[in-house]
Amino acid sequence: MDTSPIRVLIAKPGLDGHDRGAKVIARALRDAGMEVIYTGLRQTPEMIAEAALQEDVDAVGLSILSGAHNALVPRVMALLNARGMEHVLVFLGGIIPDEDIPALKAQGVAGVFGPGANTQVIAEAVRQAVKK
Amino acid sequence: MNSVDALLSGDRRALARLITQIENNRPEARAALAALYPHTGRAYLLGVTGAPGTGKSTLVNELAKARRRDGQTVAIVAVDPSSPFTGGAILGDRIRMRDLSGDPGVFIRSMATRGSLGGLARATADVIVALDVAGYQTIIIETEGAGQAEVDIAQLAHTTLVVEAPGLGDDVQAIKAGILEIADVLVVNKADQPGADAAVRALRGMLNLAHPASRFPGAAAAAAHHRRPVGAGSPPPDPAAPVEPVWQVPICETVATEGKGIDALWSAIERHREHQRASGAFxxxxxxxxxxxxxxxxxxxxxxxxxxxxxxxxxxxxxxxxxxxxxxxxxxxxxxx
Known part of the structure; x- marks a missing residue:
């Protein structure tokens, strides 16, 4: 009987200082029964990868509003892989232009959820992807 | 044994995965713990508890930084509550521990209580076994925000800090009464805020009132046996004097956000550690x-x-x-x- 809660790291890489969206997601995943490690603002990709390793999370959610996603996301994913955590699901929130999404997904991003996305849908998507 | 070798060799990923197995009460974890146990007993366990919002996480961050300056490795177990309704949790202690991330001599693990009521998770003691074997010299255990009944930490830690802050109002004293008994060192954090002096006075008064056993020679030994802190109002012990049977609970003032008072707090912790060894209490x-x-x-x-x-x-x-x-x-x- 495996009733272990899903563990998710919610992080804000880069320099933008608005974390309301990240907190909304953290709260929604908590309400979906997950253990959410929230690391706060201005995290470097190294900090995020190391926290993901120590906390042994199933998924990492990145909230990026600064437009730097094309630089930050590949870096986080490379650092996760370097630590043997290629199985960890990475999903994105924030302001991500539609035209950037296919390339991000091609790099292995499991989902991109912009403003207005239904939080229950996000939680269910995370749950399904982790269970796989 | 595999898990022992992995931990002894400093494999952080193996450590993190073992902690997950311990938390999830997996059969593999049982076997690993059996192999690990003979290698334990090296780390010093420091407990940090107190009401929500008193600055525990910020204080833990500073305590760990001070240990790192002395060249010691540090592991931190930070416990936050699970929702009784969904089982979910927001584990936010890392927010205050940014300074420590990226330091290979520090390992931080957030734990949800998962229904446990004593301020810790059921698996916390076993997680500490793993961190001890992995070689972390100081292990700091931060409880969930505690009120009166969350006293499990005193059974686990070698030294327990109870953190208070000014401005919690007059009900501060009511909280004190519940946690006084487990404090080895009392900390008034946010000591630059108005009301800090009053908080220190209130604590000192409560300590004297609650445990007047030191006034009675026979009672003092009994109190020592039960680990009752006594008489913080008295002067700090003279290092040259013979070992007092009863530990005098000191009150330390800190401003964790500015790193103030941390060195004095560490010396109080060291004094407690030494006292515990010398008096046989350990x-x-x-x-x-x-x-x-x-x-x-x-x-x-x-x-x-x-x-x-x-x-x-x-x-x-x-x-x-x-x-x-x-x-x-x-x-x-x-x-x-």
């Missing part, structure tokens, strides 16, 4: 810890065996009590016959 408490752990494990195991052996009897007994046909005491006697 060995005494080690024994009590093991006794209590065994008691809890045996109770759980016996109950589990009883439930699996009793089959339908238990359900019938519950129904008999609901029907008022039997009282609970008689039922227990019959079930255990």
């Amino acid at each position: 060995a005494h408490w080690q024994r009590i810890r093991v006794e209590r752990q065994l008691e809890a494990l045996i109770r759980d195991e016996l109950y589990a065996r009883f439930v699996s052996a009793s089959g339908e009897q238990l359900g019938q007994a519950i129904q008999a009590i609901l029907n008022r046909a039997r009282d609970p005491y008689t039922v227990v006697e019959e079930l255990l016959r």
Whole structure:
């Protein structure tokens, strides 16, 4: 009987200082029964990868509003892989232009959820992807 | 053994995965813990508890930084509550520990209480076994925000800090009464805020009122036995003097956000550590810890065996009590016959 809660790291890489969206997601995943490690603002990709390793999370959610996603996301994913955590699901929130999404997904991003996305849908998507 | 080698060689990923298995109560974790146990007992365990918002996480961050400056490695276990409704949790202690991330001499793990009520998670003690074997010299255990009953930390840690802050209002004293007994060192954090002096005075007064045993020579030894802190109002102990049987709980003032008072706090912790060794209290408490752990494990195991052996009897007994046909005491006697 495996009733272990899903563990998710919610992080804000880069320099933008608005974390309301990240907190909304953290709260929604908590309400979906997950253990959410929230690391706060201005995290470097190294900090995020190391926290993901120590906390042994199933998924990492990145909230990026600064437009730097094309630089930050590949870096986080490379650092996760370097630590043997290629199985960890990475999903994105924030302001991500539609035209950037296919390339991000091609790099292995499991989902991109912009403003207005239904939080229950996000939680269910995370749950399904982790269970796989 | 595999897990022992991995941990001894400093494999952080293996450590993190083992902690998950321990938290999830997996059978592999049991086997690993059995192999790890002989390698434990090296780390110093520092407990940090106190009401929500007193600055525990910020203080832990500063305490860990100070240890790192001395070249010691540090692990931190930060406990936050699980929702009683969904089982979910927001573990936010890392927000205050940014300074430590990226330091290979620090390992931080957030734990949800998962229904445990004592301020820690059920698995916290076993997670500490893993961190101890992995070689972290100081392990800081931060409880969830605690009120009165969350005193499990005192059974686990070698030294327990109870953190207070000014501005919690007059009800501050009510909180004190519950946690006074487990404090080895009292910390008034946010000591630059208005009301800090009053908070220190209130604590000092409460300590003197609550445990006046030191005034009676015979009672002092008894109090030492029960680890009752006594008389913080008295002057700090003279290092040259013979070992006092009773530890005098010091009150340390800190401003964790500015790193103030941290060195003095560490020296108070070191004094407590030394006192525990010199007075024999350390060995005494080690024994009590093991006794209590065994008691809890045996109770759980016996109950589990009883439930699996009793089959339908238990359900019938519950129904008999609901029907008022039997009282609970008689039922227990019959079930255990």
